[in-house]
Amino acid sequence: MAFSKFQHLVLGAFFLMILPYAVAYDTLDPNGNITIKWDIMSWTPDGYVAVVTMTNFQMYRHIMSPGWTLGWVWAKKEVIWSMVGAQATDQGDCSKFKGNIPHCCKRNPTVVDLLPGVPYNQQIANCCKGGVVASRGQDPSSAVSAFQLSVGLAGTSNKTVRLPKNFTLLGPGPGYTCSQAKIVPSTIFLSADGRRKTQALMTWNVTCTYSQILASKNPTCCVSMSSFYNSTITNCPTCSCGCQNKNNCVTSASQIKSVVGMNSATGLTSPVLQCTEHMCPIRVHWHVKLNYKEYWRVKITIMNFNYEFNYTQWTLVAQHPNLNNVTQVFSFDYKPLIPYNSINDSGMFYGLKFFNDILMETGPDGNVQTELILQKDMNTFTFKEGWAFPRKIYFNGDECMMPSADQYPYLPNSANTNTLASAIVVPFLLLVLLAF
Incomplete structure (x- = not known):
């Protein structure tokens, strides 16, 4: 059914009216x-x-x-x-x-x-x-x-x-x-x-x-990716969090004093960021680490690029269809999230109390890491077309900027799940044999 110009205007006005309410709704x-x-x-x-x-x-x-x-x-x-x-x-x-x-x-x-x-x-x-x-x-x-x-x-x-x-x-x-x-x-x-x-x-x-x-016109975090089956690292998109701080970023801690960190109008401390291409306070890296016969392994690293802020009681939320079969999580606490449609494809990670619940400012201690083992559903599991990477990532409740799908680490044309498994198992067996 064709719409008249007037009907298009009415629909446009309607969506503009409901936008402030729609953006506050969180499906997770x-x-x-x-x-x-x-x-x-x-x-x-x-x-x-x-x-x-x-x-x-x-x-x-x-x-x-x-x-x-x-x-x-x-x-x-x-x-x-x-x-x-x-x-x-x-x-x-x-x-x-x-x-x-x-x-x-x-x-x-x-x-x-x-x-x-x-x-x-x-x-x-x-x-x-x-x-x-x-x-x-x-x-x-x-x-x-x-x-x-x-x-x-x-x-x-x-x-x-x-x-x-x-x-x-x-x-x-x-x-x-x-x-x-x-x-x-x-x-x-x-x-x-x-x-x-x-x-x-x-x-x-x-x-x-x-x-x-309403909180920010730009994202506050971004996602980078890598995998064992491809040497390419997919970095965060350039200016993921906006480049308005590009002129005030610092390359080392010694430069911090030259940057004004206090916003006199609000009294809030503005970020003093490490100079990066993405210009985000937080980067989340998702690495597809290993492939087993019935399981696969992922490493997640959260990095803080803010020189003046420690994140206390941080949370990381990931959306991926295989999170319904998480077998083990190391170093972090994990809790599944069952959204309104009851599809168990999302989970929340957070630090262990008094161990890694504080994400320190940028530097040697400015990162926290976890690894998780997931059981494969043989009907859906694949490394093709970026399936092994998350659909969405949230840090402290804000959605992070993801790379475009065509930039995900791709699976080599000659590879498949069985050969990938062999590529890991065969060298391991050779090492065992040589030990004897």
């Missing part, structure tokens, strides 16, 4: 979001005391150092009298108050987590981690952050309290879009022994979803 983590729950626990003479809980329901995207920043706009003329477990970054103009001065008088406060080690009387449960929040798939027990605040000039009942508006979440950079606050059934709390229930006086939720397009 369709239910991933950060939910902010605001529980009013008690009333005060001019307001209330509330506990704000931030829960990361994303399977493989965490909030890394320097941590989250949460903001909102008060509906009336509320102030924050005090906070436990967090602090406002700016007190604002509190000149109209005499004697007892509020913690923050701004109509649009910005709040950050406290650092570890603060005095006990300034802490509540799940606070004070420097704003670092693990992904739910990696460490559910560390996927929560919380703080308490006492709000004044706010109303003292469910009928007089007004919900804050225009929530914003930085984690630590941009990328999150938050919904408006919505009143939900009051939270039920259990006592430590599980024998007594208490209920929040009022509860509202805010849901924040992530979009890589």
Whole structure:
């Protein structure tokens, strides 16, 4: 059926309208979001005391150092009298108050987590981690952050309290879009022994979803490839992560002082990158290492090219049809991801705690590696046409730039699976025979 020019315009407008929502949808983590729950626990003479809980329901995207920043706009003329477990970054103009001065008088406060080690009387449960929040798939027990605040000039009942508006979440950079606050059934709390229930006086939720397009106009990582059956190394595409930092990159650590790393407008540290053709902070290398009769082996290396940043609690997600038959993973933890369509072709890798969970800055320690053994499905397995390489790679929740398919290490025309296996087994047998 042919479309008229008018119909094409209507369809175009429709797709433009849904684009902001479509790009936030992640097929590998369709239910991933950060939910902010605001529980009013008690009333005060001019307001209330509330506990704000931030829960990361994303399977493989965490909030890394320097941590989250949460903001909102008060509906009336509320102030924050005090906070436990967090602090406002700016007190604002509190000149109209005499004697007892509020913690923050701004109509649009910005709040950050406290650092570890603060005095006990300034802490509540799940606070004070420097704003670092693990992904739910990696460490559910560390996927929560919380703080308490006492709000004044706010109303003292469910009928007089007004919900804050225009929530914003930085984690630590941009990328999150938050919904408006919505009143939900009051939270039920259990006592430590599980024998007594208490209920929040009022509860509202805010849901924040992530979009890589909003976070950065360029990718933040790239993928290179190699194989035992081809001497060619497929490098990351040139300027995979954009070449806007090409004039500020450094070739050695001694040049770092000549590069300005602090962005005065945002207060965030911009990357000080090692000079490369791809200009990415992170490169992931996928090497098809060995071929056995019923199994094959892959080596994955993650390299950090940022001179000023250590990646803590990093995650790597790979999409490949043979990940449904992972037999063994070395050096990393591994967890399958079952996306919405229930096809088990994706998995999450992350570092072992206190061993390789921190990816150090560029240099001798600026890489982590793993190897995995996968069992072949003889109906689908092949080395032809780049089948052995991943379909997608994500690092810390952002999709990496892949080489074009025609650049993948190709299988020599004369080779097949059996001869490849023989090429490995025969030299090994010769070495064994010579040993005797």
